[in-house]
Amino acid sequence: METAPAAPITERFGQLFDTLDSDGDGAITWEDYQRLVNRYTSGYSLDAADRRAQAVHASYQMLWLELLRHSSAPEARLDRDMFVRAMHSASEDRSRFNMTEGVAEAVFDLLDTDDGGSVSEAEYVRYAEILGVASETARERFRGLDTDSDGFVNREEFVLSSREYLFGDDPDSPGGFVFGVI
Numbered sequence: 001m002e003t004a005p006a007a008p009i010t011e012r013f014g015q016l017f018d019t020l021d022s023d024g025d026g027a028i029t030w031e032d033y034q035r036l037v038n039r040y041t042s043g044y045s046l047d048a049a050d051r052r053a054q055a056v057h058a059s060y061q062m063l064w065l066e067l068l069r070h071s072s073a074p075e076a077r078l079d080r081d082m083f084v085r086a087m088h089s090a091s092e093d094r095s096r097f098n099m100t101e102g103v104a105e106a107v108f109d110l111l112d113t114d115d116g117g118s119v120s121e122a123e124y125v126r127y128a129e130i131l132g133v134a135s136e137t138a139r140e141r142f143r144g145l146d147t148d149s150d151g152f153v154n155r156e157e158f159v160l161s162s163r164e165y166l167f168g169d170d171p172d173s174p175g176g177f178v179f180g181v182i
């Protein structure tokens with residue numbers, strides 16, 4: 001049974017829709033995700049065969065297939081309302097693919113460029129620039145992600161932030177970057 005998302009969730013996923021729909025055709029298709037993935041691979045100068053590039057590509061593809069499975073869309077394109085409902089429904093259903101683990105872990109590996117097990121502010125700012133976000137905004141978001149204020153975002157803080165983005169009440173939840181919006 002599909003349940004209607006609460007208002008803050010609707011607003012948050014609507015904002016995600018606006019960011020992801022980078023060709024502005026009023027629908028999310030795989031091409032919108034592909035552009036996001038391409039942005040990562042070119043931003044980090046990764047070869048398409050790179051393990052981290054492939055993991056990010058595969059995790060967004062899984063996410064996309066889950067969104068389609070959770071929508072009644074006749075074609076592989078989701079308008080705003082369909083997208084918001086599919087995001088809500090897919091995040092509630094963890095039977096096949098856990099969005100917070102599937103996508104967040106792959107994105108974490110991408111950001112943690114020195115493989116140190118944590119993301120520094122500099123690594124986060126670089127990532128934000130790849131997404132086209134101002135460094136001042138990125139620094140503010142970074143402080144929100146670093147919940148224990150040790151100056152780094154570790155894997156647990158990272159995954160937790162994406163979970164709060166999907167389920168929490170905070171409209172300014174910083175975890176949305178995992179899904180493409182800062």
Ligand SMILES: [Ca+2]
Pocket residue numbers: 020021022023024025026027028029032
């Ligand atoms: Ca689009």
Ligand SMILES: [Ca+2]
Pocket residue numbers: 146147148149150151152153154157
């Ligand atoms: Ca920390």
